[in-house]
Amino acid sequence: MRKHILMSLCAGSLLLGACAGKGEQKMSVSQEPDTLLMLVGSYASADQEGIKTYRFNQETGEAVLASTLSGIENPSFLVPTEDGTHVYAVGETEKGFTANALALDTLTSGLALLNSQSTGGASPCYITVSPDGKFVLTANYMGANITVFPRLADGKLGEGHVISFQGKGADKERQEQPHLHCVYFTPDGKLLLANDLGLDRIHAFPVKQTPGTKGTDLLDEAAAFDIELAPGSGPRHTCFDKQGKHAYLLTELSGEVVVWTYDGKALIQQQVIKADTVGAKGSADIHLSPDGKFLYASNRLQADGVAIFKVSPSDGTLTKVGYQLTGIHPRNFTITPNGKFLLVACRDTNEIQVFARDAETGLLQDTGKTIHTDKPVCLQWVMK
Template identity: 35%
Template sequence: MKLTSTLCATLALAACSSPKQETQVSATPPIPVSYEFLVGTYTDSLHHGINFLSFSPSENIMTVETLAAGIANPSFVLASKDGKTVYALEEEAGAKGGKVLTFTRNPVDNSLTLIDQDDSMGDHPCHISLSPQEDFVILGNYSGGNLSVFKVSPDGQLDFTQLVQHSGKSVNPDRQEKPHVHSTTFDPEGKRVLVADLGTDKIYVYHFNPSTAEPLSLSGEFPMTPGDGPRHLAFSADGKEVFVVQEMTAVMEVFSYENGSLTSKQRLSLLDEGFTGNVGAAEIRVSPDGKQVYVSNRGDANTISVFGKNASGTYVHVQKIPSGGLMPRNFNLTPDGKYLLAAHQASNDIVIFERDEFTGKLIQTLWKADVHRPVYLHRLAD
């Protein structure tokens, strides 16, 4: 004790006689950043289904686990804002179409509990959208050529409300012989729903009124270039532009958007000059900071293209990079925009790219996960 007291006194005296010396405080180690995604897949056995992917760059950890097995082709999966409710599809055909499934999710262990199962009312449902107030779910039924609307009840059940059937066709007799609804997307105001129909080569705009018995009413139809096959779309950060991925021509088309009206401004090819082979443009995303637009292309291309906006207000090609696998049907960015994850249906894997936060360019990393036929990535905890 005597030695300890003497040492403390000496240290105290030294501190008092050295005014330039600062007390050192140990910094708390930063909490590792972890990104979480739900993964939709196509299934070939009862062991396949909805997966959960976790990725921690600083810890060099990437894990994938199956949360809900035995579901037939849950190709699209979507969670509520708090992550506690999950909606998924069974992309199947039947007397009343496929299925839409509702789960509760435990954020602690990520377990999913099925609480509701409803007919999709159209064959091969392929897309889900959730209204801004999370009180309505809209399905796009690809082979059915229609969209179905469900009201979310207070206990989380889905109640079928409305079916909207499209009609018509376009120039490709093999793929556009009838309507093929591929996506349903709410606009930033939540007042309208934009529906991309690959079969009729149109974007349909519906007014959304949740207080009426049938919430959707058609307000406009906007033809694409014949043979385009519009698939998915995304809004610019300010909501004044809509980016549409044209699946069959491998084009990103830029539209101005005002009061539910679309006007084409630009068409940018995803292909190199002289490219020959099959194409299948698939997903389109805007970076979280709103600076770049990303588009995937399947077929014989297997690329991700990056576009940015120049000072004149037009979009320019920034980069085209191999997607790191085969058939990049879907991809997504982390909420902070630092990474992009590409899901490959044909090579059965998910590949991670690092994103330059200034230029938007991508660099493929060594992180890669084996996943059976991944076709959709929904990020959690935005």
């Protein structure tokens, strides 16, 4: 029951310059042909370089470290704003849990910490920005809640508003309480959806048409409703197609992809298909290829790898076409905007694997161009 294209890297309070030679002329990544800025979040202590930025060439698959940032404990998930001026990162801890605002310098690829706010809930594991850019939200896994922060004019975060949940799920070990794992908006901006791994539900909140500037002004909590999933499924991450007609949800515990149609009001279940066929209970991340023809879902704990599905152009349903083994604990992955490469953050082998992607078959091949970095768990492209 409810109670109430650049990729960068974030961590810390000091802005560090890009790793360029003294005589090298600096330019923004967007001025370099085929070069993107990649943000990498990781599990790290506050005195370690928890966030890194890399310059990644999406034609060759080559990566160069651009900057590092320390000062945030376990910046395990981060997100850039659409204009590429700011990055928001969680501090995923059970004590001192935070949402952190950072300024991004696209010339140097460096980050500077602007301010931090308590999430009011332990272990924030996901962070997103509202479509209008006025709010930042976190999903707090151990806090059994989500937090809505107003985004101030200078990019800093205002005081957060906490929305809490109660209950437990079917799995006594993994669902002893609500576990909020992902917060995201429908493509039309009408709903905020919160995946609750602990309660096997998606909490849906209508977005107010004319929100104010406080954390309480974004969502119509009185009109909220739940979308229920099968007991013991454990909903984790979701992605939408570009048309906004289909959503694909990955369940962590049952290891399935649930295909939904979206009608502007609610999600309607259309298909359920296995991503984890060994019962590892560790499915993690899910993304569509840029052309929308293939869907990928990562699995951990056993047979670590990425399940590959072909998407039906007629109704959005899935057919499994392959499985690519990866390094250990592939928590998060990303696909280059041109669709040529898929990069996997393998936490326990301390590497980001770079796979070439076949646009016709959807299958992956390891390029061997591995990026070695400590405990990577989040990869994001900065799109400006």
